[in-house]
Amino acid sequence: MISGETMLEQLSGVENRGVIMAVPSKRVRHPEHPDRYFLSRSLAPEQVTRGDLMLFDLKSVPQNGDNRTPYLERFIHGEIYACRPDVASVVHSHATAVVPFAASKVELKPIYHMSSFLHTGAPVFEIREKFGMTDMLIRNSAQGAALAAAIGMGAVVLMRGHGYCTVGADIPEAVFRAYYTQVNAELQQRAVGLGGEVSFLAEEESALYDETNRKVIGRPWGLWKAKFAPKG
Amino acid sequence: MISGETMLEQLSGVENRGVIMAVPSKRVRHPEHPDRYFLSRSLAPEQVTRGDLMLFDLKSVPQNGDNRTPYLERFIHGEIYACRPDVASVVHSHATAVVPFAASKVELKPIYHMSSFLHTGAPVFEIREKFGMTDMLIRNSAQGAALAAAIGMGAVVLMRGHGYCTVGADIPEAVFRAYYTQVNAELQQRAVGLGGEVSFLAEEESALYDETNRKVIGRPWGLWKAKFAPKG
Amino acid sequence: MISGETMLEQLSGVENRGVIMAVPSKRVRHPEHPDRYFLSRSLAPEQVTRGDLMLFDLKSVPQNGDNRTPYLERFIHGEIYACRPDVASVVHSHATAVVPFAASKVELKPIYHMSSFLHTGAPVFEIREKFGMTDMLIRNSAQGAALAAAIGMGAVVLMRGHGYCTVGADIPEAVFRAYYTQVNAELQQRAVGLGGEVSFLAEEESALYDETNRKVIGRPWGLWKAKFAPKG
Amino acid sequence: MISGETMLEQLSGVENRGVIMAVPSKRVRHPEHPDRYFLSRSLAPEQVTRGDLMLFDLKSVPQNGDNRTPYLERFIHGEIYACRPDVASVVHSHATAVVPFAASKVELKPIYHMSSFLHTGAPVFEIREKFGMTDMLIRNSAQGAALAAAIGMGAVVLMRGHGYCTVGADIPEAVFRAYYTQVNAELQQRAVGLGGEVSFLAEEESALYDETNRKVIGRPWGLWKAKFAPKG
Numbered sequence: 001m002i003s004g005e006t007m008l009e010q011l012s013g014v015e016n017r018g019v020i021m022a023v024p025s026k027r028v029r030h031p032e033h034p035d036r037y038f039l040s041r042s043l044a045p046e047q048v049t050r051g052d053l054m055l056f057d058l059k060s061v062p063q064n065g066d067n068r069t070p071y072l073e074r075f076i077h078g079e080i081y082a083c084r085p086d087v088a089s090v091v092h093s094h095a096t097a098v099v100p101f102a103a104s105k106v107e108l109k110p111i112y113h114m115s116s117f118l119h120t121g122a123p124v125f126e127i128r129e130k131f132g133m134t135d136m137l138i139r140n141s142a143q144g145a146a147l148a149a150a151i152g153m154g155a156v157v158l159m160r161g162h163g164y165c166t167v168g169a170d171i172p173e174a175v176f177r178a179y180y181t182q183v184n185a186e187l188q189q190r191a192v193g194l195g196g197e198v199s200f201l202a203e204e205e206s207a208l209y210d211e212t213n214r215k216v217i218g219r220p221w222g223l224w225k226a227k228f229a230p231k232g
Numbered sequence: 233m234i235s236g237e238t239m240l241e242q243l244s245g246v247e248n249r250g251v252i253m254a255v256p257s258k259r260v261r262h263p264e265h266p267d268r269y270f271l272s273r274s275l276a277p278e279q280v281t282r283g284d285l286m287l288f289d290l291k292s293v294p295q296n297g298d299n300r301t302p303y304l305e306r307f308i309h310g311e312i313y314a315c316r317p318d319v320a321s322v323v324h325s326h327a328t329a330v331v332p333f334a335a336s337k338v339e340l341k342p343i344y345h346m347s348s349f350l351h352t353g354a355p356v357f358e359i360r361e362k363f364g365m366t367d368m369l370i371r372n373s374a375q376g377a378a379l380a381a382a383i384g385m386g387a388v389v390l391m392r393g394h395g396y397c398t399v400g401a402d403i404p405e406a407v408f409r410a411y412y413t414q415v416n417a418e419l420q421q422r423a424v425g426l427g428g429e430v431s432f433l434a435e436e437e438s439a440l441y442d443e444t445n446r447k448v449i450g451r452p453w454g455l456w457k458a459k460f461a462p463k464g
Numbered sequence: 465m466i467s468g469e470t471m472l473e474q475l476s477g478v479e480n481r482g483v484i485m486a487v488p489s490k491r492v493r494h495p496e497h498p499d500r501y502f503l504s505r506s507l508a509p510e511q512v513t514r515g516d517l518m519l520f521d522l523k524s525v526p527q528n529g530d531n532r533t534p535y536l537e538r539f540i541h542g543e544i545y546a547c548r549p550d551v552a553s554v555v556h557s558h559a560t561a562v563v564p565f566a567a568s569k570v571e572l573k574p575i576y577h578m579s580s581f582l583h584t585g586a587p588v589f590e591i592r593e594k595f596g597m598t599d600m601l602i603r604n605s606a607q608g609a610a611l612a613a614a615i616g617m618g619a620v621v622l623m624r625g626h627g628y629c630t631v632g633a634d635i636p637e638a639v640f641r642a643y644y645t646q647v648n649a650e651l652q653q654r655a656v657g658l659g660g661e662v663s664f665l666a667e668e669e670s671a672l673y674d675e676t677n678r679k680v681i682g683r684p685w686g687l688w689k690a691k692f693a694p695k696g
Numbered sequence: 697m698i699s700g701e702t703m704l705e706q707l708s709g710v711e712n713r714g715v716i717m718a719v720p721s722k723r724v725r726h727p728e729h730p731d732r733y734f735l736s737r738s739l740a741p742e743q744v745t746r747g748d749l750m751l752f753d754l755k756s757v758p759q760n761g762d763n764r765t766p767y768l769e770r771f772i773h774g775e776i777y778a779c780r781p782d783v784a785s786v787v788h789s790h791a792t793a794v795v796p797f798a799a800s801k802v803e804l805k806p807i808y809h810m811s812s813f814l815h816t817g818a819p820v821f822e823i824r825e826k827f828g829m830t831d832m833l834i835r836n837s838a839q840g841a842a843l844a845a846a847i848g849m850g851a852v853v854l855m856r857g858h859g860y861c862t863v864g865a866d867i868p869e870a871v872f873r874a875y876y877t878q879v880n881a882e883l884q885q886r887a888v889g890l891g892g893e894v895s896f897l898a899e900e901e902s903a904l905y906d907e908t909n910r911k912v913i914g915r916p917w918g919l920w921k922a923k924f925a926p927k928g
Contacts, residue, residue, distance in 0.1 A: 042912070044919035072912070094810065099883050103807050105892035111335050112393045113368040114326065128898075135904035136809040136897070161808045161897050187331050193425055193889055196337035201368070201393050202360075208367035216274070216304070223276035343567050344625050345600040346558065419563050425657055428569035433600070433625050434592075440599035448506070448536070455508035575799050576857045577832040578790065651795050657889055660801035665832070665857050666824075672831035680738070680768070687740035 026170040027088040029081050037081050041068040058082040059141055073137050079144030080167060087167040089174035094163040097185035102158035108185060109200040115184035117155040117177050119206030124158045125150040136162050156181055172221040258402040259320040261313050269313050273300040290314040291373055305369050311376030312383065312399060319399040321406035326395040329417035334390035340417060341432040347416035349387040349409050351438030356390045357382040368394050388413050404453040490634040491552040493545050501545050505532040522546040523605055537601050543608030544615065544631060551631040553638035558627040561649035566622035572649060573664040579648035581619040581641050583670030588622045589614040600626050620645050636685040722866040723784040725777050733777050737764040754778040755837055769833050775840030776863060783863040785870035790859040793881035798854035804881060805896040811880035813851040813873050815902030820854045821846040832858050852877055868917040
């Protein structure tokens with residue numbers, strides 16, 4: 001049930017698309033130097049190829065004298081890697097189905113097994129609480145650290161008036177979570193629209209599927225890589 | 233009114249796509265050995281080709297010493313074939329339009345002739361009732377048998393927190409039902425959203441169209457096969 | 465704002481696609497014999513080519529000894545042509561956005577200029593009133609005549625539990641109305657979903673745009689023909 | 697998160713597509729003669745190429761003896777250029793997500809940073825107020841001037857029963873605003889549908905992002921041009 005177009009849109013929304021598809025180690029955090037991570041130079045995600053990758057330290061300073069223009073929001077990545085040694089990939093997206101939950105008091109919750117990772121919560125990060133009026137972007141280490149604190153040990157964080165992030169132990173996990181956060185949002189939107197009582201997965205059901213999923217995640221990943229990996 | 237893209241997505245969600253499109257007999261249950269059925273090895277449906285098919289007995293044990301990795305949920309298929317001698321094809325899907333009905337108290341009912349087969353009901357299978365906390369998958373014969381009991385002599389069963397299954401006397405019928413379950417869900421979702429009273433087909437209208445449909449089902453099937461059959 | 469895909473889906477839902485795109489006279493009613501009309505043999509609309517056309521009289525009897533299988537519902541066409549000398553093209557469709565209005569007490573009304581033709585009404589034909597329990601299809605002249613009576617001198621009729629029809633003085637007009645009935649349904653669905661008061665075109669505004677549209681309808685038609693005409 | 701198809705639809709809905717993609721100066725208002733502007737002859741936007749461009753003065757009279765058929769609604773463009781010396785590009789569209797807001801009492805407001813330009817308001821132009829019953833089109837200078845007055849110094853104006861317009865200092869800005877007006881409408885529609893309280897950007901947040909956006913707008917524009925520029 002994976003629509004190629006939705007997936008493409010999703011992957012296009014991932015700043016690290018080049019890395020996601022190209023890095024053999026399935027890690028965006030540097031495989032040998034855990035205090036370094038990769039990110040494309042500032043470019044529309046669909047246009048990213050391997051040559052666009054830059055290397056950053058966890059303060060999000062470009063390494064090796066690379067003076068190409070980086071993304072303004074690279075601090076999302078640096079600060080999450082700093083807080084979460086278990087994380088080797090971070091996805092940031094503005095997917096249409098998810099942004100409304102970031103603007104609503106209605107909580108995003110796991111409605112089926114594929115999005116069971118949501119059982120650890122999808123808190124809404126409110127940048128205004130700590131930083132007052134901003135342009136909504138994560139532009140420095142302090143803002144990145146506040147976002148990282150909001151995600152805590154979870155898998156997903158929504159960002160009010162902006163988008164969301166997912167994290168994973170490797171690239172397939174972070175992308176899988178980004179994709180199924182979007183699907184769950186669409187499913188929950190529809191279920192709410194039906195007007196009847198909606199049931200969500202129990203905490204224990206979610207936790208049990210999480211374990212299962214670790215063993216079968218290679219299946220969608222194989223498909224996505226076959227379909228969406230840049231040729232270059 | 234069949235969108236190629238929706239159909240592709242639908243067929244991609246069908247574990248047996250390779251069989252559906254390739255088997256000349258239009259049966260997934262083995263044409264000569266009714267206690268055997270085909271299913272792909274564990275693979276993203278879009279990637280299945282004829283060589284990926286495995287043969288199982290009704291306890292869902294691989295035959296002929298085939299030791300490739302099977303789907304965890306093959307028991308859905310084995311147990312339905314065991315209970316329903318009239319069924320020669322089973323579709324399991326997570327289609328976006330349908331999952332919300334599996335999580336809602338709102339009942340899926342036939343809103344137009346094309347989905348008249350829903351008049352026999354679209355009960356929601358609640359795995360928790362008999363098996364308590366699980367990972368939501370149908371992982372063994374007991375769970376498969378409980379699902380088969382829920383479908384009874386019907387055409388469709390929804391699975392809470394998971395997806396749905398349809399059955400048919402042959403492949404075109406099971407796929408037709410999988411596709412139009414999805415369309416009906418979308419139509420009913422929209423009709424509910426309009427806020428006014430919604431009318432559904434009467435039982436007798438549905439039964440009458442069911443008969444008609446048996447004679448015209450070859451028409452969409454001819455198109456789908458022409459458009460979606462794997463070339464290999 | 466015409467999506468190629470939506471349009472393709474729409475045209476695929478038109479039984480007369482072959483005629484619509486191929487007939488130079490822009491008429492489906494026979495240009496020289498007004499008591500004859502063309503319709504494809506029973507076939508998925510996307511697969512229709514010129515050779516599939518059959519000729520019928522207004523009782524929907526095939527002419528010239530043509531014994532190929534006709535559509536069961538050809539009586540829709542024959543009876544509308546019989547009642548409406550001004551009509552030279554009829555479209556029948558099950559488009560997703562429209563069927564919910566055929567099942568709802570909520571009336572379809574023109575929400576913007578492009579669908580101003582809806583100001584003459586989009587009555588819901590209830591086959592049960594005159595024919596009791598049926599398979600919902602228009603299978604004979606009596607049912608076709610009842611449907612034709614429901615459309616009256618209007619442009620559109622919805623069919624409860626089934627779909628809708630549009631008529632036109634020529635093919636571009638009937639297709640334009642079929643397409644924009646669908647767009648209007650989608651727009652009205654969304655406007656209702658916003659929860660606030662919804663405004664529709666005034667009768668006089670609609671009538672004024674109807675006149676304008678007759679002069680500019682060639683513009684979308686030129687595009688659609690360029691994009692969707694069968695090559696063969 | 698840009699769907700190629702949605703974007704294509706959007707750009708297809710832009711009367712000036714040929715100009716938008718072809719003009720090196722990124723201006724539709726004539727780069728050297730600010731009292732002149734370009735617009736295609738009357739043609740489906742997808743079919744426009746450079747040779748279809750006509751030149752108009754601000755009263756929307758064709759220049760250089762060009763006697764091809766112009767768009768009836770060219771006065772939208774002429775009158776906005778006359779009122780707004782800061783504007784060098786105007787987009788007019790009927791995008792599906794936006795028209796419902798033009799027919800609803802529910803106000804379109806910025807739900808995330810990308811559509812922050814909506815903070816200056818998206819007033820609904822009611823043609824009936826000044827012109828009574830019309831065919832809803834902007835057919836003369838007086839109607840164009842009234843529309844230009846409604847947009848004021850803002851970025852967007854909705855047109856009841858019709859569509860919307862956006863303006864920009866150059867082509868990328870006007871197209872960006874047309875596209876994200878559509879995305880915002882879709883996001884707000886969904887947020888409203890969730891039934892909970894919805895939060896919008898604060899005025900100051902929007903103004904701050906507006907400034908940021910001026911520096912990064914080249915990124916999506918580069919992608920769109922690469923994907924959608926006509927080859928001819």
